[in-house]
Amino acid sequence: MATTLDYKCPHCGGKLEFQPGTEQMQCPYCDSVVDVAALQNLDEVLKNTPADEMHYHEDAGAEWSQDEQAAMQVYVCKSCGGEIISDENTAATSCPFCGNPVVLSGRLSGVLKPDYVIPFQLDKKAAKDALKKHLEGKRLLPKVFKSEHHIDEIKGIYVPFWLFDASAQADLNFKGTRTRMWSDSKFNYTETSHFAIHRSGSLGFQNVPVDGSQKMADDLMESIEPFDFSKAVDFQTAYLSGFFADKYDVGAEESKAHANARIKQSAESAFRDTVDGYNTLTLENSSVRFQNGKAKYALYPVWLLNTTWRGKQYTFAMNGQTGKFVGDLPVDNGRFWKYVLAFTPAYGAVAFGILWLLHHFF
Amino acid sequence: MKRLQKQTLTLLLSVMLLLSLCAGAFAAAGEIPADRQKPLLVDDADLLSDSEETALLALLEQKSETVQADIAVVTVEDTDGADVADYAMDYYDYNGYGQGDDNDGVLLLISMAERDYWITTTGFCIEAITDYGRETIEGDFLPALSAGSYADAFRTFAAGCETLIQSAREGNVYDYYSSDSDSDNGYGGYYNDAYEYFGSDAFSGTVSRPFNAGASLVIALVIGFVLSLITVSAMKGKLKTVHRRYEASNYVVPGSLALQQSEDRFLYSNVTQTPIPRHDDNHSSHGGFSGGGSSVSFGSSGVSHGGGGGKF
Numbered sequence: 001m002a003t004t005l006d007y008k009c010p011h012c013g014g015k016l017e018f019q020p021g022t023e024q025m026q027c028p029y030c031d032s033v034v035d036v037a038a039l040q041n042l043d044e045v046l047k048n049t050p051a052d053e054m055h056y057h058e059d060a061g062a063e064w065s066q067d068e069q070a071a072m073q074v075y076v077c078k079s080c081g082g083e084i085i086s087d088e089n090t091a092a093t094s095c096p097f098c099g100n101p102v103v104l105s106g107r108l109s110g111v112l113k114p115d116y117v118i119p120f121q122l123d124k125k126a127a128k129d130a131l132k133k134h135l136e137g138k139r140l141l142p143k144v145f146k147s148e149h150h151i152d153e154i155k156g157i158y159v160p161f162w163l164f165d166a167s168a169q170a171d172l173n174f175k176g177t178r179t180r181m182w183s184d185s186k187f188n189y190t191e192t193s194h195f196a197i198h199r200s201g202s203l204g205f206q207n208v209p210v211d212g213s214q215k216m217a218d219d220l221m222e223s224i225e226p227f228d229f230s231k232a233v234d235f236q237t238a239y240l241s242g243f244f245a246d247k248y249d250v251g252a253e254e255s256k257a258h259a260n261a262r263i264k265q266s267a268e269s270a271f272r273d274t275v276d277g278y279n280t281l282t283l284e285n286s287s288v289r290f291q292n293g294k295a296k297y298a299l300y301p302v303w304l305l306n307t308t309w310r311g312k313q314y315t316f317a318m319n320g321q322t323g324k325f326v327g328d329l330p331v332d333n334g335r336f337w338k339y340v341l342a343f344t345p346a347y348g349a350v351a352f353g354i355l356w357l358l359h360h361f362f
Numbered sequence: 363m364k365r366l367q368k369q370t371l372t373l374l375l376s377v378m379l380l381l382s383l384c385a386g387a388f389a390a391a392g393e394i395p396a397d398r399q400k401p402l403l404v405d406d407a408d409l410l411s412d413s414e415e416t417a418l419l420a421l422l423e424q425k426s427e428t429v430q431a432d433i434a435v436v437t438v439e440d441t442d443g444a445d446v447a448d449y450a451m452d453y454y455d456y457n458g459y460g461q462g463d464d465n466d467g468v469l470l471l472i473s474m475a476e477r478d479y480w481i482t483t484t485g486f487c488i489e490a491i492t493d494y495g496r497e498t499i500e501g502d503f504l505p506a507l508s509a510g511s512y513a514d515a516f517r518t519f520a521a522g523c524e525t526l527i528q529s530a531r532e533g534n535v536y537d538y539y540s541s542d543s544d545s546d547n548g549y550g551g552y553y554n555d556a557y558e559y560f561g562s563d564a565f566s567g568t569v570s571r572p573f574n575a576g577a578s579l580v581i582a583l584v585i586g587f588v589l590s591l592i593t594v595s596a597m598k599g600k601l602k603t604v605h606r607r608y609e610a611s612n613y614v615v616p617g618s619l620a621l622q623q624s625e626d627r628f629l630y631s632n633v634t635q636t637p638i639p640r641h642d643d644n645h646s647s648h649g650g651f652s653g654g655g656s657s658v659s660f661g662s663s664g665v666s667h668g669g670g671g672g673k674f
Contacts, residue, residue, distance in 0.1 A: 009630075010629065010630050011630060011632045027630075027632075030632060031632065031633065032630050032631060032632035033630060033631045033632070034629070034630040035627070035628050035629055035630060038627045038628060038629050039629055039630070041627070042627070042629065134603075138600060138601055139597055140594070140597055140598055140601060141601065167618075176626070183638060185638075186637060186638060187635040187636060187637055187638060188635065188636050188637075188638055189633055189634070189635050190633065190634050190635075190636075191631055191632070191633045192631060192632060192633075192634075193628065193630075193631035194628075194629040194630050194631065195626050195627060195628055195629060196625075196626075196627045196629055197625070197626050197627075198623060198624070198625040198626075198627075199621065199623065199624055199625075200621075200622050200623040200624075201619065201620050201621040201622045201623070202618070202619075202620045202622070203614060203615075203618055203619050203620075204614065204615030204618030205610055205613050205614060205615065206613055206615050207613055208610045208613045209613075217604075218606065219604050219605060219606045220604050222605070222606055222607040223603060223604045223605055223607075225607065225612060226612040226613070259610070261608065262607065262608060262609055262610035263610050265608055265609045265610070266609045266610040266611045266613075266614060269609065269611070270611075270614065270619055271621075274619075274621055274624065275626075325603075326603040326604050327603060327604065328601065328602050328603060328604050329601040329602075330601070331598055331601055336594055336598065339590070339593075339594045339597065340587070340590045340591055340594045341590075342590075343586070343589070343590030343593055343594065344583065344586045344587045344590045345583075345586065346586070346590075347585065347586035347587075347589040347590050347593075348579075348582045348583045348585065348586025348587070349582070349586070350586075351581070351582035351583075351585040351586050351589075352578060352579060352582035355578045355581065355582055356573065356578070359573050359578075360573070
């Protein structure tokens with residue numbers, strides 16, 4: 001049985017000879033104080049960190065009943081290929097995605113029935129007001145933009161979302177340093193202590209949404225988050241009356257990767273927040289495993305307006321539940337430079353004053 | 363009654379003891395001669411040729427005569443381990459430099475061992491050669507000193523001292539606030555004129571720094587342009603409201619965080635040391651500078667001196 005083990009100093013790489021049973025020792029080359037037992041243990045911990053396991057039970061969505069299916073009609077846009085669903089009493093004329101005319105293509109088939117729906121809580125008027133407010137106070141917006149688009153074209157659409165629930169079991173390993181400084185008459189001293197930090201625990205996530213429509217830009221849908229799922233109800237076709245629903249074309253399986261990435265990111269930051277007292281902290285590795293991962297299929301209410309300006313399409317979206325309104329706006333480059341030139345003398349005068357003061361008093 | 367006598371006696375004895383101690387200290391510090399024991403130029407480090415020495419000594423004597431204060435230059439190989447400032451002050455005091463009741467004068471000490479220089483001022487010269495004035499002189503003679511043109515350096519030093527002392531004798535003390543070209547208090551003007559007479563352009567550069575309005579305006583406009591670009595870009599940023607999300611913090615079940623393991627293990631520590639930079643290098647700040655005037659210290663004889671120095 002060996003009584004000494006060779007070990008490298010983590011600071012300078014010098015050879016440490018350490019006696020099992022002793023905990024801390026000093027590196028003969030660089031004077032670092034090393035806890036060899038803890039370092040060895042760290043290797044084990046890092047090696048044994050399990051891989052991510054982020055799976056869901058695939059039972060999202062339901063089958064339509066015969067009656068329900070008969071009452072649904074599907075419109076197809078010949079221009080952009082968008083497919084929308086409405087009940088038989090709501091006729092669609094133009095595509096909510098591109099504004100071109102749509103044609104009735106027949107009955108609904110081949111898609112699942114949503115589990116839940118959040119009904120629209122804000123009407124078209126609220127959406128129009130929100131758009132006006134959105135355009136206000138934006139000084140760099142081209143003036144004509146406000147008048148040129150067709151505000152009446154704003155449409156309420158139920159957007160298909162896959163919702164992911166999971167209880168995440170997380171294991172995280174961080175490296176942290178603490179520094180202490182002091183000085184005597186000749187030198188400043190800095191002591192850096194290195195620590196291995198381990199956190200493990202669980203964190204629940206509910207209804208992490210990923211939109212299931214290719215026509216809907218992911219960033220646009222993520223920008224109007226969050227929706228309040230407590231207001232969701234079991235899906236009934238009656239909620240579709242007067243609105244359109246987008247037909248999902250991205251399945252739950254394809255959507256989960258982004259949900260998982262978001263969950264992992266949030267789990268890491270939640271556990272990172274439980275670590276404090278360090279000057280630097282870096283994540284070495286992390287493992288997130290799901291228990292009871294579950295996917296659901298729901299329709300969320302979104303007001304959508306598409307407008308084309310100078311050959312470029314601008315899409316605005318409003319959360320039909322909370323009223324959060326987003327949409328990138330064009331920049332008037334002429335106005336941009338006009339403002340830059342208008343501000344330059346003002347800032348310049350201040351800068352000149354400061355230079356003058358600096359010269360005279362320092 | 364007896365107790366009172368005893369107390370008085372104790373007091374008397376302590377006062378006598380104190381006085382004798384002081385006397386001892388003074389005696390130990392040596393005598394300050396009334397008259398100057400050494401010439402105005404002492405070249406122990408042998409930096410000057412004989413002809414240079416003769417010419418410089420004459421110059422120093424003539425200038426000292428004019429301003430009624432000794433302007434002296436001393437060069438040594440080393441300071442016998444003493445601090446260069448203490449050495450300069452003691453050299454000045456114990457060799458009886460200075461004119462008048464207050465021993466007015468200024469001495470430049472050069473110590474070749476560590477290439478130190480020190481300017482010590484005494485009496486009226488403490489007021490006449492302020493820290494700002496001294497640094498102005500230094501700015502002019504240091505290049506020559508560093509280059510090894512010792513005679514040039516010493517001549518420049520003497521000329522600078524003469525100007526400052528003469529100016530102060532006439533009521534115009536040269537200090538930092540008098541350096542502005544537009545100051546109408548009359549300070550500084552003499553100095554500038556005098557220096558133009560000497561033809562030292564290095565000096566006019568340091569003494570009078572006119573506010574360059576044109577260059578400042580260009581700089582200010584560039585700063586203004588950059589700032590307004592930042593402001594307007596921030597306005598532009600308001601037009602973009604669509605962003606992806608990479609976290610799911612909105613969907614954390616409240617109160618669901620359960621920490622099962624929490625371990626912070628010490629691995630190793632190491633200490634690094636860096637030397638603290640010394641503050642007495644060339645042109646570093648000296649006490650008393652920011653408020654104008656002179657920094658004053660005391661030599662072992664108890665005489666107060668102004669001055670400062672550094673490396674060359």
